[in-house]
Amino acid sequence: MKEKTLFLPGPTPVPPQVLRAMSAPLIGHRNKNFSALFERVQEGLRYVFQTENEVITYPAAGTGAMEAAIVNLLSPGDRILVAVMGAFGERFVDIATAFGAEVETIEVQWGQAPDPEIIAERLRADKNGRIKAVFVTHNETSTGVTLDLKGVAAAVASHPALLVVDAVSSLGGIELRMDEWEIDVVVTGSQKALMLPPGLSFCAVGPKAWEAVEKARMPKFYWDFRSYRKSAQRGQTPYTPAVSLWFGLAEALEMIQNEGLEAIQQRHNVMGRMTRAGAKALGLKLLAAEDVASDTVTAVVAPEGIAPSDIRRIMMERYGMELAGGQKQLKDTVFRIGHLGYVTPPDVLTCLAALECTLAELDFPVELGAAVQAARQEFI
Amino acid sequence: MKEKTLFLPGPTPVPPQVLRAMSAPLIGHRNKNFSALFERVQEGLRYVFQTENEVITYPAAGTGAMEAAIVNLLSPGDRILVAVMGAFGERFVDIATAFGAEVETIEVQWGQAPDPEIIAERLRADKNGRIKAVFVTHNETSTGVTLDLKGVAAAVASHPALLVVDAVSSLGGIELRMDEWEIDVVVTGSQKALMLPPGLSFCAVGPKAWEAVEKARMPKFYWDFRSYRKSAQRGQTPYTPAVSLWFGLAEALEMIQNEGLEAIQQRHNVMGRMTRAGAKALGLKLLAAEDVASDTVTAVVAPEGIAPSDIRRIMMERYGMELAGGQKQLKDTVFRIGHLGYVTPPDVLTCLAALECTLAELDFPVELGAAVQAARQEFI
Numbered sequence: 001m002k003e004k005t006l007f008l009p010g011p012t013p014v015p016p017q018v019l020r021a022m023s024a025p026l027i028g029h030r031n032k033n034f035s036a037l038f039e040r041v042q043e044g045l046r047y048v049f050q051t052e053n054e055v056i057t058y059p060a061a062g063t064g065a066m067e068a069a070i071v072n073l074l075s076p077g078d079r080i081l082v083a084v085m086g087a088f089g090e091r092f093v094d095i096a097t098a099f100g101a102e103v104e105t106i107e108v109q110w111g112q113a114p115d116p117e118i119i120a121e122r123l124r125a126d127k128n129g130r131i132k133a134v135f136v137t138h139n140e141t142s143t144g145v146t147l148d149l150k151g152v153a154a155a156v157a158s159h160p161a162l163l164v165v166d167a168v169s170s171l172g173g174i175e176l177r178m179d180e181w182e183i184d185v186v187v188t189g190s191q192k193a194l195m196l197p198p199g200l201s202f203c204a205v206g207p208k209a210w211e212a213v214e215k216a217r218m219p220k221f222y223w224d225f226r227s228y229r230k231s232a233q234r235g236q237t238p239y240t241p242a243v244s245l246w247f248g249l250a251e252a253l254e255m256i257q258n259e260g261l262e263a264i265q266q267r268h269n270v271m272g273r274m275t276r277a278g279a280k281a282l283g284l285k286l287l288a289a290e291d292v293a294s295d296t297v298t299a300v301v302a303p304e305g306i307a308p309s310d311i312r313r314i315m316m317e318r319y320g321m322e323l324a325g326g327q328k329q330l331k332d333t334v335f336r337i338g339h340l341g342y343v344t345p346p347d348v349l350t351c352l353a354a355l356e357c358t359l360a361e362l363d364f365p366v367e368l369g370a371a372v373q374a375a376r377q378e379f380i
Numbered sequence: 381m382k383e384k385t386l387f388l389p390g391p392t393p394v395p396p397q398v399l400r401a402m403s404a405p406l407i408g409h410r411n412k413n414f415s416a417l418f419e420r421v422q423e424g425l426r427y428v429f430q431t432e433n434e435v436i437t438y439p440a441a442g443t444g445a446m447e448a449a450i451v452n453l454l455s456p457g458d459r460i461l462v463a464v465m466g467a468f469g470e471r472f473v474d475i476a477t478a479f480g481a482e483v484e485t486i487e488v489q490w491g492q493a494p495d496p497e498i499i500a501e502r503l504r505a506d507k508n509g510r511i512k513a514v515f516v517t518h519n520e521t522s523t524g525v526t527l528d529l530k531g532v533a534a535a536v537a538s539h540p541a542l543l544v545v546d547a548v549s550s551l552g553g554i555e556l557r558m559d560e561w562e563i564d565v566v567v568t569g570s571q572k573a574l575m576l577p578p579g580l581s582f583c584a585v586g587p588k589a590w591e592a593v594e595k596a597r598m599p600k601f602y603w604d605f606r607s608y609r610k611s612a613q614r615g616q617t618p619y620t621p622a623v624s625l626w627f628g629l630a631e632a633l634e635m636i637q638n639e640g641l642e643a644i645q646q647r648h649n650v651m652g653r654m655t656r657a658g659a660k661a662l663g664l665k666l667l668a669a670e671d672v673a674s675d676t677v678t679a680v681v682a683p684e685g686i687a688p689s690d691i692r693r694i695m696m697e698r699y700g701m702e703l704a705g706g707q708k709q710l711k712d713t714v715f716r717i718g719h720l721g722y723v724t725p726p727d728v729l730t731c732l733a734a735l736e737c738t739l740a741e742l743d744f745p746v747e748l749g750a751a752v753q754a755a756r757q758e759f760i
Contacts, residue, residue, distance in 0.1 A: 003404075028388050
């Protein structure tokens with residue numbers, strides 16, 4: 001049978017040419033061929049992160065790179081501020097707490113985003129400059145909410161704190177200008193808008209962050225930014241890199257460079273609007289308000305009396321499309337549609353058509369065609 | 381041009397069917413299809429580790445799993461004993477020191493292995509049972525030396541200390557019976573005898589180790605064994621697994637199960653003997669004595685007046701075969717031939733034939749055919 005089409009917020013579909021690149025015979029990671037690949041990848045990553053900084057590539061899941069950002073910048077007892085708008089904001093809190101940071105949080109209801117002014121206020125109140133770093137989630141995968149990152153960056157700029165951004169489900173698909181917005185560390189993963197399988201994660205590290213690294217005393221070895229910087233000078237990594245994924249990464253970065261970041265972000269914006277318009281046309285509620293709604297993932301509230309797991313099951317078994325469930329407290333209330341990476345507006349139309357049929361099958365009163373029609377208006 | 385043939389102690393050649401398996405379309409990691417893959421992989425891993433224990437799979441390099449073993453078992457200030465016989469023994473020391481362990485070492489000259497009796501003696505002297513764990517390298521990739529692991533395990537058995545084994549370049553290729561020998565944690569990586577690309581690493585965790593996990597206070601999040609055990613109960617991993625590498629892993633484990641561990645280890649033993657006999661027939665010295673020489677990697681001392689980098693360059697550029705250099709203090713004295721994983725005795729013959737020609741080209745007096753002839757004696 002045909003494979004399922006992934007409408008997940010990760011893993012996302014991987015282009016055939018990327019999969020093909022990954023199946024090349026292995027090469028040694030301590031020779032010139034690998035160094036050439038390293039330079040090519042580094043250049044592509046700098047483009048995607050919109051930075052001149054070093055980008056570190058770990059063989060690890062995104063959570064690994066989140067941990068790396070924490071242990072490389074902080075010492076036990078350091079105070080940090082984390083803006084929590086869902087499961088991944090909570091993850092920053094959990095990791096930092098495990099390593100002995102003092103964590104202050106700004107929490108909003110899941111489905112909302114904190115106003116940059118609230119962060120600015122909290123930092124103004126920190127007269128002694130005790131807050132060493134502010135951690136935010138650019139795009140909260142669990143709720144489909146995007147933060148006003150440019151606004152937050154401006155708010156943090158007037159305080160000595162570092163700004164660390166989890167851009168796992170945004171980078172590539174949603175505008176993020178690391179250097180222009182003066183962000184100190186940006187974290188992402190391979191299996192989202194970068195169109196790769198999972199297994200690689202990244203930390204882009206700015207000059208102010210490198211200064212903090214020298215003073216940070218949280219214990220670390222595998223994640224130590226300094227080892228990666230040292231090896232990068234000769235186009236290598238300190239520990240064996242996931243070579244096959246690097247082959248795919250080089251190919252995916254080339255595709256991104258060819259399409260162009262602006263065009264890619266425009267495509268994601270269209271897909272986000274289509275998904276929301278389609279869902280609303282079916283009478284479904286969205287978890288996020290329109291002004292903070294994400295261009296890469298949409299959390300849809302399941303109608304009263306219908307379990308999100310039933311919607312997902314029919315979408316999967318009958319229509320061959322895989323949607324994500326809700327995380328943590330949203331488990332029984334929402335399902336999520338990922339529309340990022342190697343996905344196009346026509347794919348979104350297909351997904352919405354199947355969603356209409358699925359709801360009809362579950363005896364939810366839908367006007368067949370309504371979602372497709374509404375989505376088409378956003379695609380014109 | 382044809383790709384280089386890898387005679388590296390990692391990455392090793394990857395079978396075409398494994399590369400092919402890796403290029404399947406991605407699947408979601410929170411559904412039944414992944415859980416089925418998880419169970420299949422877990423069963424194959426248990427066979428390779430010769431254990432009934434849980435085997436944890438990390439998206440990470442081998443060094444990550446080494447760090448995981450340390451931070452999950454120990455608290456800051458805990459005393460450990462590390463047997464150091466090369467670069468990877470030193471790595472255990474470096475990681476444990478970074479996390480605040482008190483590290484005692486048993487050091488031998490590079491190219492030798494510690495006698496189990498020396499470890500037994502040191503443990504007998506530890507009357508107050510202060511040593512919490514013994515860390516050893518089963519097969520030291522940097523020197524081509526194999527430890528008498530069964531002997532070491534017996535030596536540790538009479539002391540309460542845990543036994544942690546780095547089996548990165550041995551597991552699969554060299555006998556290791558985790559349960560029968562009562563080893564508490566075994567660490568390995570994907571890119572050696574498991575015939576996969578790099579990017580996955582593993583910790584098999586025994587019951588005594590799980591008890592230690594409950595008391596261990598070194599800070600951790602990503603590596604926390606307990607999160608992996610909890611997710612394993614529903615056939616999942618706590619953070620996004622490197623799905624494509626898992627596809628390859630399932631295929632590689634099936635190949636290993638089909639060939640059979642005993643046959644595989646016999647094949648590696650033959651290749652080790654062939655390589656050593658061939659090198660010696662050319663008048664080359666080996667770093668390791670025959671009684672501790674490794675079946676998976678051989679460190680050959682470059683002849684007086686010939687740089688190992690010249691040998692490697694000609695092998696690479698003219699014969700299309702990639703050998704490894706020496707690590708750390710061995711950088712200018714040895715080159716290393718990896719003969720593990722998807723490699724056969726005829727491959728070793730080819731490598732030795734090319735080595736003969738390379739040495740002749742460098743004006744080292746060789747009798748052409750001598751290495752092949754000597755190796756053939758071990759292959760009969």
